[in-house]
Amino acid sequence: xxxxxxxxxxxxxxxxxxxxxxxxxxxxxxxxxxxxxxxxxxxxxxxxxxxxxxxxxxxxxxxxxxxxxxxxxxxxxxxxxxxxxxxxxxxxxxxxxxxxxxxxxxxxxxxxxxxxxx
Amino acid sequence: xxxxxxxxxxxxxxxxxxxxxxxxxxxxxxxxxxxxxxxxxxxxxxxxxxxxxxxxxxxxxxxxxxxxxxxxxxxxxxxxxxxxxxxxxxxxxxxxxxxxxxxxxxxxxxxxxx
Numbered sequence: 001x002x003x004x005x006x007x008x009x010x011x012x013x014x015x016x017x018x019x020x021x022x023x024x025x026x027x028x029x030x031x032x033x034x035x036x037x038x039x040x041x042x043x044x045x046x047x048x049x050x051x052x053x054x055x056x057x058x059x060x061x062x063x064x065x066x067x068x069x070x071x072x073x074x075x076x077x078x079x080x081x082x083x084x085x086x087x088x089x090x091x092x093x094x095x096x097x098x099x100x101x102x103x104x105x106x107x108x109x110x111x112x113x114x115x116x117x118x
Numbered sequence: 119x120x121x122x123x124x125x126x127x128x129x130x131x132x133x134x135x136x137x138x139x140x141x142x143x144x145x146x147x148x149x150x151x152x153x154x155x156x157x158x159x160x161x162x163x164x165x166x167x168x169x170x171x172x173x174x175x176x177x178x179x180x181x182x183x184x185x186x187x188x189x190x191x192x193x194x195x196x197x198x199x200x201x202x203x204x205x206x207x208x209x210x211x212x213x214x215x216x217x218x219x220x221x222x223x224x225x226x227x228x229x230x231x232x
Contacts, residue, residue, distance in 0.1 A: 104213070
């Protein structure tokens with residue numbers, strides 16, 4: 001069964017520090033997709049990134065970067081030069097595409113609450 | 119472009135009452151998902167529709183919960199009768215089917231059952 005683990009329940013860093021949020025996943029599928037979502041204090045869920053299992057290239061988008069390593073089943077998220085607006089709960093999620101063909105449901109991790117201290 | 123629209127944003131009702139949550143997906147999206155978020159259980163998928171047809175309802179807690187999608191632009195999640203343990207934030211999300219495209223979420227309905 002698919003599973004996503006975000007071991008860090010809460011992280012606090014001082015503004016401008018770099019911070020990495022960990023995500024470890026479990027799947028027996030060879031074809032799958034990984035996602036990150038942000039939930040700010042206002043409560044909505046905002047899509048950040050989608051990555052398929054065949055693309056291990058790291059991705060950078062402004063201050064955000066993602067490190068996908070199949071060897072360790074990890075898809076970690078780094079925020080560089082953190083800002084107060086980055087304070088939110090961040091969720092990692094997994095969707096299986098091979099074994100569960102046609103069913104595109106997401107399995108979410110429990111989330112990491114990130115607090116940026118001014 | 120309009121995002122996923124959920125109504126109501128907040129609902130407070132007494133135990134035993136019927137509750138209906140509504141969702142309008144993004145135009146052109148043909149997959150629709152209902153999730154529930156609680157402190158204890160996190161984000162859970164309740165039910166998932168492709169092209170208005172339920173594909174996976176394994177997350178629906180019990181017979182008190184039902185969901186419908188009568189057309190491509192509207193879905194409802196109904197709880198009857200409601201219980202205090204149903205208190206949660208309910209999210210609707212939509213996506214383009216095929217290729218595991220990102221799901222886009224509504225702002226959620228915060229439901230409190232007294």
